[in-house]
Amino acid sequence: MKITDIRATTVTVPLEAPLRHSNGAHWGRFVRTIVEVDTDEGITGLGEMGGGGESAQAAFQGLKAYLVGHDPFQLEELRFKICNPTASLYNNRTQLHAAIEFACLDIIGKKLGISVSQLLGGSVRERVSFASYLFFRHPNDQSGEGEVRTIDQLVEHCHQLKKDHGFTTHKLKGGVFHPDYELECYRALADAFPEDRLRYDPNGALSVEEAIRFGQAIEGLRNDYFEDPAWGLNGMRRVRSMVRIPTATNTVVVNFEQLAANVLDPSIDVILLDTTFWGGIRPCIKAAGVCETFQLGIAVHSSGELGIQLATMLHLGAVVPNLAFAADAHYHHLTDDIIVGGKMHYENGSIRVPSGPGLGVELDRDKLARYAELYQELGGYPYDRDPVRPDWFPLVPNERWAKP
Numbered sequence: 487m488k489i490t491d492i493r494a495t496t497v498t499v500p501l502e503a504p505l506r507h508s509n510g511a512h513w514g515r516f517v518r519t520i521v522e523v524d525t526d527e528g529i530t531g532l533g534e535m536g537g538g539g540e541s542a543q544a545a546f547q548g549l550k551a552y553l554v555g556h557d558p559f560q561l562e563e564l565r566f567k568i569c570n571p572t573a574s575l576y577n578n579r580t581q582l583h584a585a586i587e588f589a590c591l592d593i594i595g596k597k598l599g600i601s602v603s604q605l606l607g608g609s610v611r612e613r614v615s616f617a618s619y620l621f622f623r624h625p626n627d628q629s630g631e632g633e634v635r636t637i638d639q640l641v642e643h644c645h646q647l648k649k650d651h652g653f654t655t656h657k658l659k660g661g662v663f664h665p666d667y668e669l670e671c672y673r674a675l676a677d678a679f680p681e682d683r684l685r686y687d688p689n690g691a692l693s694v695e696e697a698i699r700f701g702q703a704i705e706g707l708r709n710d711y712f713e714d715p716a717w718g719l720n721g722m723r724r725v726r727s728m729v730r731i732p733t734a735t736n737t738v739v740v741n742f743e744q745l746a747a748n749v750l751d752p753s754i755d756v757i758l759l760d761t762t763f764w765g766g767i768r769p770c771i772k773a774a775g776v777c778e779t780f781q782l783g784i785a786v787h788s789s790g791e792l793g794i795q796l797a798t799m800l801h802l803g804a805v806v807p808n809l810a811f812a813a814d815a816h817y818h819h820l821t822d823d824i825i826v827g828g829k830m831h832y833e834n835g836s837i838r839v840p841s842g843p844g845l846g847v848e849l850d851r852d853k854l855a856r857y858a859e860l861y862q863e864l865g866g867y868p869y870d871r872d873p874v875r876p877d878w879f880p881l882v883p884n885e886r887w888a889k890p
């Protein structure tokens with residue numbers, strides 16, 4: 487089989503309300519690039535990458551010259567073509583590789599009539615559990631609804647998500663307000679949901695000392711882990727030495743070099759595997775094996791997803807035996823999806839792993855066209871600019887935190 491064409495389409499899909507994260511950054515809508523890889527046997531594979539616009543579309547176009555004629559079954563050769571560590575010293579193509587890998591796995595599964603999880607060792611679970619991913623949210627700029635700012639709003643939002651989707655683990659995205667206020671928020675969640683598990687992730691925005699103070703204050707709660715409270719392996723190592731909660735990261739152990747460094751001099755207990763950041767589903771499975779060997783924890787990370795990326799997360803979650811935590815997904819904040827049948831459904835806090843051939847999802851052509859048009863209309867999203875403080879820069883020392 488041979489690849490005959492690669493097409494990339496950037497889309498933007500609205501969120502219920504803008505999701506705030508550290509240092510003024512926020513997602514106002516999702517911008518994603520959908521990748522289609524055609525073959526000479528008439529089978530098309532699907533991939534997805536975060537961000538997009540002209541740069542992503544051009545990057546995939548640029549890869550075409552190298553990949554037309556490639557056999558999609560040759561996955562290791564594909565990795566070396568795109569990411570050869572010595573020949574491509576000046577190119578960071580890991581995320582591009584991930585999207586093409588997804589598409590090739592989809593093609594192989596469709597050709598063989600088996601799902602990607604069957605292809606990658608077989609499912610050890612039929613459903614993957616997810617955490618409710620709680621964000622502080624700006625109100626929707628059209629309806630004015632959906633704001634999450636006060637403690638009452640946060641607890642109410644969590645009740646609603648639990649009622650709608652059945653979550654029993656809750657992750658609070660912080661780094662928005664002063665850590666003392668976010669500590670009150672976190673404690674309020676622990677009080678409101680005494681049976682459930684919790685996790686806190688301020689995207690590395692706290693100083694090491696703030697992180698230690700926060701961590702020590704929540705030690706008695708039902709914490710899964712303490713995710714990227716401070717920046718860097720060294721900062722996290724100092725936090726870990728002072729706080730009796732497992733640490734987790736999706737920022738400073740995102741490749742094999744960093745994983746090796748963390749094994750030799752531990753900073754992180756739980757590695758959050760992201761099918762895009764690690765360069766595909768297969769590298770995540772390989773990393774899960776290393777973690778199993780050294781008895782590090784793993785979980786499935788979300789960097790924002792539509793249905794194709796979500797399918798990769800589900801297949802990953804299905805095949806790794808050492809997954810002991812609920813996965814993350816931004817998915818429940820989306821208003822729509824670009825796959826046939828609309829958004830996948832949560833049941834008791836989990837989503838069924840697609841069982842159809844390949845990734846098990848198909849593109850809804852009308853939705854793809856509609857959201858590609860919306861992207862053309864609205865353009866990229868300046869996600870690192872705070873709409874409340876548009877001229878503000880994150881490093882102004884006395885104004886680090888937004889006011890609740």
Ligand code: MG
Pocket residue numbers: 687689713714735736
């Ligand atoms: Mg994180």
